[in-house]
Amino acid sequence: MDFDFSWLLWGLPIAFVLGWVASRLDLRQLRIENRQAPKAYFRGLNFLLNEQQDQAIDAFIEAVRNDPDTSELHFALGNLFRRRGEYERAVRVHEHLLSRGDLSRAERQRAQHALALDFLKAGLLDRAEEALRKLDGSAYEGQALLALLSIYERSRDWVQAAEIARRLEETSHGSFAGRRAHYLCEQAALAHDGTAQALLRQAIDVAPTAPRPVMEMAALRSKSGDTAGAFELLAELARTTPSAIPLLAKPLAQYAAACGKQGQALELLKQSYEHSASLDVLEAIVALQPDSESRDWYARHLEREPSLVAASKWLAGEKLENEQYHPRVQRALEHAVKPLTRYRCAACGFEAKQHFWQCPGCQAWDSYPPRRVEEL
Numbered sequence: 001m002d003f004d005f006s007w008l009l010w011g012l013p014i015a016f017v018l019g020w021v022a023s024r025l026d027l028r029q030l031r032i033e034n035r036q037a038p039k040a041y042f043r044g045l046n047f048l049l050n051e052q053q054d055q056a057i058d059a060f061i062e063a064v065r066n067d068p069d070t071s072e073l074h075f076a077l078g079n080l081f082r083r084r085g086e087y088e089r090a091v092r093v094h095e096h097l098l099s100r101g102d103l104s105r106a107e108r109q110r111a112q113h114a115l116a117l118d119f120l121k122a123g124l125l126d127r128a129e130e131a132l133r134k135l136d137g138s139a140y141e142g143q144a145l146l147a148l149l150s151i152y153e154r155s156r157d158w159v160q161a162a163e164i165a166r167r168l169e170e171t172s173h174g175s176f177a178g179r180r181a182h183y184l185c186e187q188a189a190l191a192h193d194g195t196a197q198a199l200l201r202q203a204i205d206v207a208p209t210a211p212r213p214v215m216e217m218a219a220l221r222s223k224s225g226d227t228a229g230a231f232e233l234l235a236e237l238a239r240t241t242p243s244a245i246p247l248l249a250k251p252l253a254q255y256a257a258a259c260g261k262q263g264q265a266l267e268l269l270k271q272s273y274e275h276s277a278s279l280d281v282l283e284a285i286v287a288l289q290p291d292s293e294s295r296d297w298y299a300r301h302l303e304r305e306p307s308l309v310a311a312s313k314w315l316a317g318e319k320l321e322n323e324q325y326h327p328r329v330q331r332a333l334e335h336a337v338k339p340l341t342r343y344r345c346a347a348c349g350f351e352a353k354q355h356f357w358q359c360p361g362c363q364a365w366d367s368y369p370p371r372r373v374e375e376l
Helices: 003-049 053-065 071-083 088-097 107-121 125-133 142-155 158-170 177-189 193-206 212-222 227-240 243-261 262-275 279-288 291-305 308-316 324-341
Strands: none
Touching: 003 212, 071 088, 071 107, 088 324, 107 125, 107 142, 125 142, 142 158, 177 193, 177 212, 193 212, 212 227, 212 243, 227 243, 227 262, 243 262, 243 279, 262 279, 279 291, 279 308, 291 308, 308 324
16 A cells, blocks of 8 residues: 555644644743742742741742742741741651752751751750751751750750860860860769869869869868868969959858968958959958958948948948837848849849859850849
């Protein structure tokens, strides 16, 4: 049977027309989808800028449905869920991203970091730790190490915290010597005397000017009966770190009285007081003075600083003309000065009766100045 070439002549134009129509339909559909995705995306951004997070989430979900392959939309949606406290939904978004095979290495690291933040915000510290460990060697390694440090501090795993602090120092994230000394002191507080002293000596070697390890070493020596050695430790610390004298003034006076070195302690404390009038140093001086001279020191302080605390102390030994009102006035003053004798965190403003090395409110280290609220 002979082939009829007329069919070929008719078939080529028909195939061309059908292909053209199909391409036009595909292009039209693509244009519609492209218009819908950016429209939903920009609508979501507009809601986000106006702090309408619920509407922004709905818009981003619509955008993701229209363009499920766009990773940026997934990141935006996951971050929104995290900010809203919907951690399970944020985890699902970021885990979906990690399961995709078309992500670049940078996007995969970003998704891993976002997933770790989801777990961290949700309080799932073990899963956050596992996720953060996977960021070693990535562009997010520094941020991951800082987050791990926070986890180990919150869980009071001081050995792991010290290791992370050491790695942060090695990667040029600043000095963590002070924190490492605190970690050793925290371990010493839970150890027996012999082990505690070894840990405190390590802390002093790590941060020679840090007051805490020296003060705790002095307390250990005093506990064992070596008050002279405890006094010498604090006296040396006062000379090398004058800013710490308000913190060590009270135990310095106690150790001096116990080992008969009141004269040396008074000289040291008076020199510090002349340089910077501190209420704690004033109290230590008064404790080492005869009772007849103690009130004179409060009067001197009032000449130098307008202090309600010192005025209350001075008035306690004064005889008023109407004695029946004296106890009432004294009680009112003591009640008024209580808030002024607290310590205040410089990072979050949390106030406490005692000085903390780590703020109970914001967990910051060394954020309490060695000064009472009245002196700030």
